[in-house]
Amino acid sequence: MIQITDKKTCCGCTACKAICPTQAIEMVPDALGFLYPKVDTNKCIDCGLCEKVCSFHAGYATAENLPEPQVFAARHRSMEEIAKSRSGAVFATLSDWVLRQGGVIYGAGYIDHFRVAHKRATTPEERNEFRGSKYVQSDLNSTFKQVQSDLKKGSMVLFSGTPCQTSGLKSFLTWTRTDTSNLFVADIVCHGVPAPHIWRDYLAYIEKLEGQKAVAVDFRDKSQLGWAAHKESFTFADGHKRVEQTYTYTFYEHIMFRHSCSNCHFCNFTRPSDITLADFWGWQKVNPQLNADDKGISLVLVNTAKGQAWFDHIKDGLTYIPTDKATCLQPNLSRPSAQHPLREQFEKDYINKGFQYILRRYADKGWRYKLLRLKQKSKTAIRLAKRIFIK
Ligand SMILES: Cc1cc2nc3c(=O)[nH]c(=O)nc-3n(C[C@H](O)[C@H](O)[C@H](O)COP(=O)(O)OP(=O)(O)OC[C@H]3O[C@@H](n4cnc5c(N)ncnc54)[C@H](O)[C@@H]3O)c2cc1C
Ligand code: SF4
Ligand code: SF4
Ligand code: SF4
Numbered sequence: 001m002i003q004i005t006d007k008k009t010c011c012g013c014t015a016c017k018a019i020c021p022t023q024a025i026e027m028v029p030d031a032l033g034f035l036y037p038k039v040d041t042n043k044c045i046d047c048g049l050c051e052k053v054c055s056f057h058a059g060y061a062t063a064e065n066l067p068e069p070q071v072f073a074a075r076h077r078s079m080e081e082i083a084k085s086r087s088g089a090v091f092a093t094l095s096d097w098v099l100r101q102g103g104v105i106y107g108a109g110y111i112d113h114f115r116v117a118h119k120r121a122t123t124p125e126e127r128n129e130f131r132g133s134k135y136v137q138s139d140l141n142s143t144f145k146q147v148q149s150d151l152k153k154g155s156m157v158l159f160s161g162t163p164c165q166t167s168g169l170k171s172f173l174t175w176t177r178t179d180t181s182n183l184f185v186a187d188i189v190c191h192g193v194p195a196p197h198i199w200r201d202y203l204a205y206i207e208k209l210e211g212q213k214a215v216a217v218d219f220r221d222k223s224q225l226g227w228a229a230h231k232e233s234f235t236f237a238d239g240h241k242r243v244e245q246t247y248t249y250t251f252y253e254h255i256m257f258r259h260s261c262s263n264c265h266f267c268n269f270t271r272p273s274d275i276t277l278a279d280f281w282g283w284q285k286v287n288p289q290l291n292a293d294d295k296g297i298s299l300v301l302v303n304t305a306k307g308q309a310w311f312d313h314i315k316d317g318l319t320y321i322p323t324d325k326a327t328c329l330q331p332n333l334s335r336p337s338a339q340h341p342l343r344e345q346f347e348k349d350y351i352n353k354g355f356q357y358i359l360r361r362y363a364d365k366g367w368r369y370k371l372l373r374l375k376q377k378s379k380t381a382i383r384l385a386k387r388i389f390i391k
Contacts, residue, residue: 001024001039001041001044001046001048001050001051002016002025002037002039002050002051002054003039004036004037007030007034007036007258007259007260008259008260008262008263009056009057009260009263010036010037010054010056010260011056011164011165011168011258011260011264012027012034012035012036012137012140012164012258012260013055013056013140013164013165013167013168013169014027014035014037014140014141014143014144014168015053015054015055015144015168015169015171015172016037016049016050016051016053016054017037017050018142018144018145018148018172019049019050019053019172019175019176020049020050021045021047021049022043022044022045023043024039024040024041024042024043024044024045025037025038025039025040025050026038026040029196029197031197031347031350031351032195032196032197032198032256032347032350033137033195033196033197033198033200034137034195034196034258034259035137035139037050049175052175053171053172053175054171055167055168055170055171055272056164056167056168056260056265059265060167060170060171060265060266060272061170061171061174061272062270062272064304064305064306065270065271065303065304066302066303066304066305066308068269068325069269069271069276069301069302069303069325070301070302070308070311070322071299071300071301071302071322071323071324071325071327071328072299072300072302072311072320072321072322072323073280073283073286073287073290073297073298073299073300073320073321073323073328074088074090074297074298074299074300074318074319074320074321075087075088075089075090075290075291075295075296075297075298075318075319075320076088076089076090076092076093076317076318077317077318077319079295081093082295082296083222083223083295084128084131084132085131085132085296086131086132086133086220086222086279086296087227087277087278087279087280087296087297087298087299088280088296088297088298088318089131089296089298090277090298090300090318091107091130091131091160091186091277092127092131093314093317093318094158094160094184094186094275094310094314095107095121095127095130095158095160096124096314096317097310097313097314098156098157098158098184099122099123099124099127101156102155102156103155103156103157103158103182104120104121104122104150104155104156104157104158105120105121105122105126105127105130105157105158105160106118106119106120106121106143106146106147106157106158106159106160106161107119107121107127107129107130107160107161108130108134108138108160108161109121109129109130110129110134111139113203113213114199114203114214114217115139115196115200116134116136116137116138116139116196116199117138117139117140117141118138118139118140118141118143118161118165120143120146120150130160132218132219132220133188133219133220134219135193135194135199135219135220135247135248135251136193136194136195136196136199136219137193137194137195137196137258138161138162138165138193139196140161140165143159143169144168144169144172144173147159147169147173147183148172148173148176148178151173151178151179151180151182151183152178152179154182155182156182156184157182157183157184158184158185158186159183159184159185159186160185160186160187160188161187161188162187162188162190162193162266163187163188163190163264163266163271163272163273163276164190164260164264164265164266165187166185166186166187166272166273167266167272169185170185170272184274184275184306184310185272185273185274185275186273186274186275186276186277187266187271187272187273187275187276187277188276188277188278189276189277189278189279189299189330189332189333190261190264190266190267190332191251191261191331191332191337192254192257192258192261192262192264192336192337193257193258193261194247194250194251194256194257195256195257195258197350198250198256198350198355198358199247201355202246202247202355203217203234205355205356205359206234206242206244207234210234210236210242212236212237212238213236213237214234214235214236215235215236215237216234216235217232217233217234217235218232218233218235219232219247219248220232220248221233221243222294222295222296224243225243226294226295227279227291227294227295227296227297228294230245230248230249230252231243231244231245231248232244232245232247232248245364246359246363246364246365249363249364250362250363250364253340253362254337254338254339254340254343255340255342255343255346255362256346257337257339257343259339259343261336261337261339262336262337262338262339263336264332264336264337267331267332267333267334267335267336268333268334269301269325269333271301271303273303273307274302274303274304274306274307274310275300275301275302275303275307275310275311276299276300276301276303277298277299277300278298278299278301278328278330278333279296279297279298279299279330280297280298280299280328281299281328281330282327282328282329282330283297285323285327286321286323286327287321290321299328299330300320301328342362346358346362349361349362
């Protein structure tokens, strides 16, 4: 039976829980809210399926992958769709096609006041919640079983998520001999997933400052600041919007990621999905006009023959330009994000000293950040002064 002795070896995909024939496995949160499998030994019959299904331990299937992925820079033809998506709204195009075939969409949405979780959608209105990046690990709940049930009923299904989630789903469906001919899988290039409890506490902190509950959140708001900007926003019932950068700052510090993210097996071009989506950093090399308005541009990797057929169905809804691997290369297509050296201390401090302390010590609120900014500013001032005097 599965036992997690090193947290770096479990991405929390839930495949082991889904496959267990005696429902002996529960997903239990750690101090930061990341879920890990826990076996009830009284229910376990030692069948070993939970270990076999774990693609994060045993490696993931790549037999269906094309020898090389096809690479595109792409964006939706509708600016309205682009405005509501993180990058070029290719996910909206892919899911619209599946919905038109009478299919079902699974993606990351919200439950219980902006807790991030995977949900099922059968209409564009329900699917719309999945648009946009949520920088928190999504709770998969019983999604894998629901996908299996939809496939068994003969429905077309699109599952979208991080590559460790798509890989876990595919492994679960293979081990349960489920017919996957109607399954379409899309993943994202993934930097890492932040801790659910930090997001929960941060939202509560912002709401306390405002004295009211948020009615909408945007983890990376591009409405005022553009696609390349890194700011989160909160909208309140009275209509005003608060723009912040503390959460985004901490996200890019890699200090609140799941442990498995620094041991990620999916930071490469051999993807566990039919199609991969990402921001197209370096789009200027493809065409300097492509994203000159800074509204957002997607990288699309077509990884399988099924992905090729899928892309052919949707491509008329996109403006797209073929390109290559060298042009679209970005950090998380070549190596996992390095874990912050204080990651362990961060967790201990959160447990022992609480969220407010974390905010001051590790985010952009405390004296450490102010000192760092001061150092950076003085370095820039010295550089400028040197240039002036040398001239
Ligand atoms: C945690 C995270 C890290 C990322 N890291 C990178 C990166 O390093 N480099 C890069 O280029 N792009 C990264 N992205 C992907 C990128 O920001 C866009 O999501 C992607 O380009 C798709 O954009 P879109 O406009 O086509 O669709 P959108 O509508 O913006 O994308 C929505 C899709 O993302 C999925 N999604 C959103 N949040 C989550 C979540 N928490 N867990 C699982 N799936 C989720 C939805 O299910 C849906 O499929 C990351 C996204 C997330 C959520
Ligand atoms: S990676 Fe997935 S299958 Fe493996 S132990 Fe963790 S939750 Fe279970
Ligand atoms: S060994 Fe079998 S019964 Fe025991 S927890 Fe794993 S899957 Fe369940
Ligand atoms: S970085 Fe890797 S392990 Fe972490 S969430 Fe993304 S795909 Fe999963």
